[in-house]
Amino acid sequence: MPTYKAPVREMQFILHELLSVQNYSNLPGFSDASEDLIDQVLDGGAKFAEDILFPLNKVGDREGCTRNDDASVTTPTGFKDAYSALVEAEWLSLSADPKYGGQGLPAVLNLALNEMQSSANMAFSMYPGLTHGAYQALLAGGSEEQKETYVTRMINGGWSGTMNLTEPQCGTDLGLIKTKAVPQDDGSYKITGQKIWISGGEQDLSENIIHLVLARIEGAPEGIKGISLFVVPKYMVKNDGSLGERNALECGGLEEKMGIHGNATCVMNYDGATGWLVGEEHKGMRTMFVMMNEARLGVGLQGLAQAEIAYQNAADFARDRLQSRALSGPAAPEKPADPIIVHPDVRRMLMDSRAFIEGARAFLFWTALQGDLQHKSPDEKVKEKAQDYMALMTPVLKGFLTDIGFKTTSECLQLHGGIGYTEEMGVEQYMRDARIAMIYEGTNGIQALDLVGRKLAANGGRAIFTFFGEMDDFLGEHSDDEDMKPYLDALKTARDQLQDATTWLMQNGLSNFNNAAAASTDFMHLFGYTAIAYMWAKMAKHALEKKDSGDPYYANKLKTATYFIERVLPKAGAHLAALKTGADSMMALDAEAF
């Protein structure tokens, strides 16, 4: 039987020790976030994820969603009640802006709850996840009236939100969008066109669905510079905020997907639907990018979250399943065979998973704290650095955490042997669900291009040089600490490889853009390993401080750090070697030769 237990202790270690969230009490909302309150929130969130969401995970996968003849969509059994409970418990408004009804707690704390919800039921958690992205876009680009009308009702999930970008002829290249918007005398627009792969485009969970739709105003410039953003509610909203008549839009069908069956992936048909411009004409991409950056962090989290639940179940299985004897002699002579956790190759799969998950979680939470600092710090230098880091790290978190997160789910499936391939153990669902995270909100190839083509070069490379400087400071600060030596040596190697790659890109990517693009995915992975090596070095420092505490937690942290250095980090060098060969061999064949 699959199980899920929220990794509360791991989250406490990161929030209380690694990030010392309590030290930021000068920031709005952080003063409320005492250690006690954080622990209470984590415990409450854990209970909700474990008891309410997780039991519906398999149900959602097996039942999927149904589009009815009247174009309504029915979500799996139990989803509606769970959603109501989620709204009622006000979990969704935890870190939202108090001005619009939120509780204003740190976003990094909210992220912890998001991880739990995503592990427990990824398909379900996407409904509120998209809502969060949608209202962030409205907060970033909408009018005060739009914020009052929509955001206040979306913050707790009573109304939900969606992102409508993709059309059949365009996913990555949004300049090809055909959906059109015709201005009306009353200041609204009539929106007409077809959008596809709209997660939660129709469902039976929320009272209203607020669609954010990219479209082209009649006569707009060609390409990406003629795209505007519109807010298009499912039900029109009256002046008093109550629901009016149905808008001219409907779900035309659901996609048959490999996974996330519990989430309705809709074809959305807009047939002269009434919408309102968000922000300026033709500047829709700017606001959409706010939403996408936000969403991308959340997708990176999904990679981590599915890895976590797959790992937990693999560890349970490895302790329970009896098969063969340990090479060093029977470990459980009273049983017919030893639990498979005694076998090194089984350990390899568990340790690979664990070293990734703990490092990735630290990296993700550390970056999310930058998000809090970016929005809340009174210090302009801190804000700038935080903003730089958010921009730089987001594509790495999205691409690297979903690539390795998926690989981890596959490795945890592997550990189960044949039964892992059947629905019985749940792990094959985690793998199928995790697979989408490498694709949506910009494929991982697009993340790598964003990193190499945009984020690296921004402000003359300020962000990555700041990051190198931060790592150098850390290396310098602890250079006298003998216990830190193995972790620092590993970090130094990784950091130097990343610097080498960055220099190579600067020397070879500008004269030939194909070199930069050819290097991009390897660079993103090299960056990911380096960032996680930095996190492991930081975690090792905190663990060393407590190594005499008698709590095995800290000794285990150090052992896992060593495993990461010895067994995982060598991959970084392979990425460096590959990327420095340039684009020639990659581009050598004619298209017809494939």
Added chain:
Amino acid sequence: MPTYKAPVREMQFILHELLSVQNYSNLPGFSDASEDLIDQVLDGGAKFAEDILFPLNKVGDREGCTRNDDASVTTPTGFKDAYSALVEAEWLSLSADPKYGGQGLPAVLNLALNEMQSSANMAFSMYPGLTHGAYQALLAGGSEEQKETYVTRMINGGWSGTMNLTEPQCGTDLGLIKTKAVPQDDGSYKITGQKIWISGGEQDLSENIIHLVLARIEGAPEGIKGISLFVVPKYMVKNDGSLGERNALECGGLEEKMGIHGNATCVMNYDGATGWLVGEEHKGMRTMFVMMNEARLGVGLQGLAQAEIAYQNAADFARDRLQSRALSGPAAPEKPADPIIVHPDVRRMLMDSRAFIEGARAFLFWTALQGDLQHKSPDEKVKEKAQDYMALMTPVLKGFLTDIGFKTTSECLQLHGGIGYTEEMGVEQYMRDARIAMIYEGTNGIQALDLVGRKLAANGGRAIFTFFGEMDDFLGEHSDDEDMKPYLDALKTARDQLQDATTWLMQNGLSNFNNAAAASTDFMHLFGYTAIAYMWAKMAKHALEKKDSGDPYYANKLKTATYFIERVLPKAGAHLAALKTGADSMMALDAEAF
């Protein structure tokens, strides 16, 4: 729409040029295998796979198999007709022993057809695939009467065969088998027990199903040394070979799996079923290993085959899908965007796939030819070397080709973006189907242990030293050829890394078996990359000979070889570095800490 076109030219290159099958005309069966005949067989096999099997691939996935109330199993629509056509066309007896009705052609040619069938419809191809393994076991261990009775009727698929190993409490550790065999006065045994995950255990395709079942004779020694092999037909066979009454066995249920839905994965209940001993009492594992080695080569092939069809569809998609402009300027200015094949990161996915597939196919076919030599060569030295190679390479082919084959299907899915995650493009099925190949016939972890713990050490390491010697001879022979230099340099590096790892294993794996086991998966991958580097060097030599032929095929082969060296082979070094760190960090945590 998904498509499949058998890679006939690639197979011709390997059979006619790389392996020069025509040079072995002194061997039985090979004299019939002229270039013309081989080409005819490949063309006919291609047509069958493309026109008959491939159209049923998606049908099989969507419909799956059904167990009826009478315990019979219905395969997907069209499977029965396709199976009859397969039997009628005598595709299955191509390389089988003429003594039992086979056509006696080289096994390596048969392998080419198997690849096509597996690409076109993996779930379907497993039915005859398992039959092949089963009659090989009977040929290896059965009595002459058993061969006459069963093998002659299995060779063309009229009767099918299965392998019954796994029970709920044991997969890898077959010493835990509980199924019991009670001797009867007439020399038969009554078999009672439950077997699980029996592929094709029940179906509506063949007239009879011949189950090979591992069981323990009453009073047999404990563990693996008390396991015997039995042949247990679904229908009893009369003296004249006609079918008698139904045996006491039935399908108790079907597994719900992630993929290969068209193949019936059965729970098989034996309730005093009549069976006959194959070979000696308590020596069942010996014969079963013959069957498993055979089957493992076929599973490695599945990894390659699914990668091939995924690659073909990814390449088509990359040529058709218009999205964004080439970084070097518009490639198709008359279109709204360029085909995505212009983008380096898309090329990366295609070239990764291609470099693996072409190298892996060469490795697999080269090994399969060793199988022919092992059975047919009149030269004892050749036989010995061929047998050594078959033993050594089989776990590498099974483990490495399925690991990287699966990864390739995932990369080809990724190339499609969102639509790759839907059932529309077919590629998500190829990925789900490919996933099982890493697990069955011994998980890839078990393959790695077999390689490191058994195959490396056999006969004092004779097999791997012969392989090092062969690579050294090749390096020496071509050392004056300037054109060969890049391919030889790469091979030399890979070869030296493999030697380094082998030496490390000898020095550290014997004193501490955990070191060997901890190294095993990395060693298997390092071995795989090295073997494929050898294949690429050999293919480069043949391509260089024809580089002035005007046929772009050879120039493309050289370009792909360069890509393999530059972009793929660096991974080998990471495996070496990881494995040399030993078992300590892998084994450091207590079981309870996970």
